[in-house]
Amino acid sequence: MIPGGRLVVLGKQGAGKGTQCVRLSHHYVIPHISTGDMLRGEQKAGTELGLEAQRYMDSGELIPDEVVLKMVAQRLDQDDTRTRGFVLDGFPRTVAQAEGLDELLSPASLDLPVNIVVPTPLVLRRLASRRVCEDCAAIYSTVSPPRVAWICDACGGEVIHREDDTEAAIHRRLDLYEQQTQPLITWYRRAGKLVSISGVGSPEAVSDRLIAAVDDHRSASGGFGAPLRVSGGLSPRSDPDEGAGYESDPDEGAGYESDPEERHG
Ligand code: ADP
């Protein structure tokens, strides 16, 4: 049996969280929980929560902590998350949300928060070209579009430019990230758990780094409750070419290079 895990993926908009969380979700067989996707789903369904969320989301503001926490609490209470764990995407985004999450999980706890680090000029380029499926949230870009023009390869849904991927809303979200999410990274780092990896490079290169970091941490801490599935010997420390790919308490300057693919968000 593949052991599950309780993971959080952090990183600014366009760092590739969505793409990478889908990959982690498949690799570890754990549900991918994206608060952004959940909120967009509520909007689409026209629920009260969706209506309330809309005005914040369109302008790139954060939904109030207690609203998001309540939504996440319900999701974490489902059978799949109880048995397998989860990979959380876009949550927590504030220290208050992280504290709320700890309470929800208690007496268990998070296994690992992973921070995907990408320089801002690169995320700005990625977000400007990002396109998403309205129905299943699959991520494309103008550089890497679906096979048939703007019809999702996975589900046949319409692939669109998100309303909050406009320049003004992107800048607002990046500002909020600095103000509210950066302190969260410091908070996790102080708690001694945070692992950071570079998000520069192809989606495959980044997910290899991520899985290696998670696996490495898992064996170092004696497993997240169960032994680890070996992922093809991808230890960044044993591969000199992968060098600065990840460190357990890095300086945010490490591991940047030009992005050969620049196609995901
Ligand atoms: P991005 O990471 O590109 O901002 P998301 O899909 O994660 O995109 O989120 C879109 C919007 O949904 C956010 O701008 C915010 O309004 C809302 N949202 C998502 N997750 C949270 C959260 N944890 N707390 C508050 N608001 C959230």
Ligand code: ZN
């Ligand atoms: Zn789709």
